[in-house]
Amino acid sequence: MRTLWLRFYASLNDFLPTRWKQRTFKLGFLGSPTVRELLVQLNVPPPEVALILSDGRPVDFDYRPKEGERLSFYPIFYHLLPATPLHTLPSERPPRFLLDTHLGRLARYLRMLGFDAAHLSDPDPGDAALARQAGEDGRVLLTRDRRLLARKAVRYGYFVRATVPKAQLIEVLDRFDLHALVDPFSRCMCCNVPLEPADAEAVADRLPPDVRARYPVFYYCPACERIYWEGSHHARMQRLIHQVVRGHTS
């Protein structure tokens, strides 16, 4: 009989008996099982595990622990992940999103805060195409449709719990730890395309005279050619940031 010391963090404790929750516990085992086999034996679903540390070093599901090792298990959405999650979320920060057709308002909010939030609604692409595109692009599919997330083509997906758009925005910022990555005035709210700096002279004839005089900096969307300046959406944007973004000081 060999011995391991195990510790499960945050929501992974949901799967453990009370005596093992929120503490390091001793597990005896025979043979040379992989970490995945140990998890299955403990009734902890491997897809909910984002990171496994063996004596502080990341290991994968096929790792076979040795006598006396200490293993720590972290779920996805754990905010202090010391390494890239195993397979359940894209490693890029911030992640890119694809929103289901009914989440148009959330898509616009995310873009307003600078996040890449693709949204196909006209015409409605249908579930199969949405799932395929999210998978091919490596985007996190955001939806309130659990059947959509069950499709095999979805690599990364998240079921949005909230029903009100502003609450949905806060939920996504929290779940994906995006508060510190907010970058307003960087993306077109209509097209999801990154904004580019515009030469004030070049766009002068498309601006009201008072705007031209008051604001020195302009951005434009290369897709729809809409021009943005700090006055145009600034107050609305600042209000939104104030309401939903934690730790934002501007």
Ligand SMILES: [Zn+2]
């Ligand atoms: Zn645009």
